[in-house]
Structure formats: structure tokens, C-alpha cells
Amino acid sequence: MIVGTLIDTTLNVVVFAFIGVLVWLYLRDEGAS
């Protein structure tokens, strides 16, 4: 039960972090290449 909840939470935290990264990537200034 605890392991199941832990896996579930981890999988979702990865998604939350991914969404955060997407927003950051869109907003950041790339500067000159």
C-alpha cells in the first residue's frame, strides 16, 4: 500500500516537474545562438 502510494506520488511529481520545465523553457530568453 505504502509502496503503491509512493510510486504513484513519484510518477506524478515527475509530471509536475516536467510541466514546470516546459513553462520555464517557453519563458526564458535564449539569447544569441
Add this chain to the structure above:
Amino acid sequence: MLNNPLLLTALAMTAVVALWGVLDTAGLAAFAQQEVAQQFSSRAWFIMLVASLIVVLVLWLAFSPYGNVRLGADEDRPEFSTVSWLTMLFAAGMGVGLLFYGAAEPLTHFSLIAQQLPGGPAVRHAMVVTNFNWALHAWCIYAVTALVIAYYAYRKGQPGIIGTPIRYSFRRGSWVRPVAWIADLLAIYAIAIGLAGSLAIGVFQVQGGISNLFGLEGGGDALKLAVFIVLCVAFLLPLTMELSRGMAVLSNIAMTIAFVLMIYILLVGPTHALMDGIVDSVGGYLSSVVRQSFATFPFFGEAFEQWFHAWTLNYMVWWIAWAPFVGVFVARISRGRTIREFVLGVVFVPSLFSLFWFGVFGGLGFYAADNTDLPVVDIAVKQPENTTFFVLNALPLGALTGALTVAAAFLFLVTSVVSAAFVLSMFSTGGQENPPVRIKLIWGVILAALGLAMMLTGDTGTVRAIIALGAIPFVFILPLLAVAFLKTLKTEEGVAGPEEAET
């Protein structure tokens, strides 16, 4: 070849899965089902959100000022006339999946929904769910991938591969190259697994059709293997020579057969009932598409949750697995079109066709269930591979239409695998438009081995779980591509604002 780490890694990954499946089919099947169940129960909300936000993004792009941006240089014009282009999009939308699920899917949904709703509303709901699974979402997922490939290849002159937008748009940071490389790898992996899954499902259908035609009882596994071997010979041979024209001819024959079958059912079957059903289910789809787009069925009980995971969620992931493959083809034929034209054609034309197709095949299934003694719903649930043939038997010339269905399914399979081997070779050689025969042949063999592994599971549910396992990682790549594309549009496509445009 030895100095191409992407190709070697992709071949190794897919070969390991194929070997695992052939040597320990039950082990792979159990792993896929368990892993996919975990991913689906934890991330259903995210997968639906990605699929539905892609629909919003694609429609917004068409009607925003970016809709005028051309997929090519500003002075480029479309290579194909609009009619030829639309016909080719029809061809891209057709495939063995439509033949397999045309009647089986609505009937299977009905079997569950009828436990909660009375007959008529249950039929309507079953049709709405089927339409939802096959129309706008599928084509918006394909469209965004094709759009990204076409934009960077034809407007920016970059390689037409999946990692390109990441490399082009995010220029700062040491993570860019490895992430783009992983995106290329995951695209290859998703295509290979997705295509091999379709190959297995197609073999089930051809075997079901032959058994039906010749009244064969038992011996299904031997027949499946025989069909599979013939199929492998049929697609490996063309890979050794330049037969792109021949493949186009075969694909057109398959498409014509499928189209003729649909018209035959519409005209010879209960025409007015089918047309009533089509109009009704399209109306049901349009009125519920927003609700369905964000439906994840929490607190509906385990049966509904499993049904949602096995069908709608699985389809969304399946379309994502197919997206790089269909995307390359759609991008190639759409050079020179504006984003607005592109979206209107790529999203709406095949979607309308799917709605019509399921209206005809599903409608005939429900008509046969209501007006004949045939146990149609039971067959759809227990033997989906036989459903199309079973339903066709409700009309005259059932043997002929059954044989034509087998022929079309076989041709669709051959042409899909030949094209997939080409796209896989292209992606794994950095976007080469004419990849070496040797590499195409290696991919052909890998697809055959993966297809064999999936076929050995003997069950469409398990095949779909393995496909999902291959595609789930790509669910993360698609939003990344969308963000990269939006960022490039924002910084490099100076579009006139509304006030400027008016003056």
C-alpha cells in the same frame, strides 16, 4: 552504420524487446500490462490533458495570425493540387485499424454501457465514444507532429527529424543535445513498437477473415503463423528494391477496396438507418467533445476505469506512437501550404471520414444485432478479429466482401510496414531522404520480430498494452516539441497584430 550511436541504440532497444517477446511471451505480456496499468492509473489526467491541449493548440494555430505562416519559403506554393492533397490525406487516415475496429469497437463499448443505460441511449453513447477515440484528437496529434516536422524542414531548412525543434529552439544549455537525441530515440522506439502492434492486430484480422471464409475451426495459431510468414516475404522483398511507386499503387488499391466496402454497406445495407445513425452520432460527438476531452472517470468504479484505460487512454497513446510516422508522410505532401490550410485539411478531412466510416460499420453492427439472430455483440467482445466479417455476413455477398476485407487488410499491412521501415531508417540516419537499403532491411527484420513477439501474445488487449508501453515516454516529447515550435513562432515569425492587419 557502426559510427551512428542513435541507430545502434535504437536497434538494440527494439531488438531486446523483440527477443524478450519471442523467448518469454508471457513475461513481456505480464510486464507490459502491469507497467501500463500503473502508468495509466497514475498519469491518466496528464495523458488526457496533453491530448486535449494539443487539440486546442492546433485549432488556435489555424485561426491565429500564425495561420498565415507558410510551411516553406514565403514564395513556395503547394506541390499537389488541393484535391490530390485531400485524397492523400484520406489515404493516410485509412489503415488496418479502421477495418479491424469499424464494427467491433462501437459494439464492445455498447456491451459495457448497456449495463447502465437502455438500448437507444447506450448505442448513441457507444458511437460517441468511438467517434471521440478516432476523430479530432487523433488528427490533431498527427497534425501537430507533421506541422513541426514540415515547418523546420521546409521553412528553416533543418533535418526532418523529431529532435530538430529542440535543437533549433533551445540553443542554450548542455542538456539540449542529449535531450534532442533522446527525443529522436523515443520517436523511433514508439514508431517501431506501434507499427509492430498494428502488424500483429492485422495478422489477427487476416487470420480471422480466412477462418471465416473457409469455415476453419481451430488451427488458428498455425494459420496466424502462415499469414505472418507470407506477410514478411511480401514486405521484406520490396525493401530491397526501389518500389515506392509500386507501394503507392498497392496503397491506392487497398484504399479503393475499403472505400468501396463502405459505400457498398451504405447502399446495400439499411441506408436510412445508417444515415440516421451517422447524423445522430456526429451530433452527439460535437455536443460532448469538450466534456469527453477532459473526462478521466474518477469515482466511476473499477469496471469503467479499466474500460477508459483500455480504450480512450490507450488510443491517445497509440496516436502519439503513430504521430512521427504519419507526421513524416503528411509533412512531405504539405510543403508550401499555410498553417491554416494545413490544419483545416489535415484535421477536418480525415476526422470527417472516420466519423462516416464508424457510422457505417458500427451502424451495420447495431442493425445486425437488432434485426438478425447473429450474436454480434458477443462476437465483438470475445472475437474482435472476426467482427467485421461477421457483420458483413448480414448483407448479401458476405463471402466476397469478406475476401475483399482480407485483401485490403493485407495490402494495408504490407504498405504500412514498408513505409515504416523507410521512416525508421530516415529518423535513425539523421534525416537522410534516401536511406541505404541495408538499413531499411534491418528495420524490416526488427519490425517483423517485434510483430512476431506481439502476435505470440495472441490477444489484442496485450498487444495494445505493449504499444502503450512503447509510446508512453513519447507523451513527454510531444509537449516539448509544441513548446519549441511556439517559441520559434513567437521569436521568428513576426506576424501582424490584429490592428496592423486591418490597416
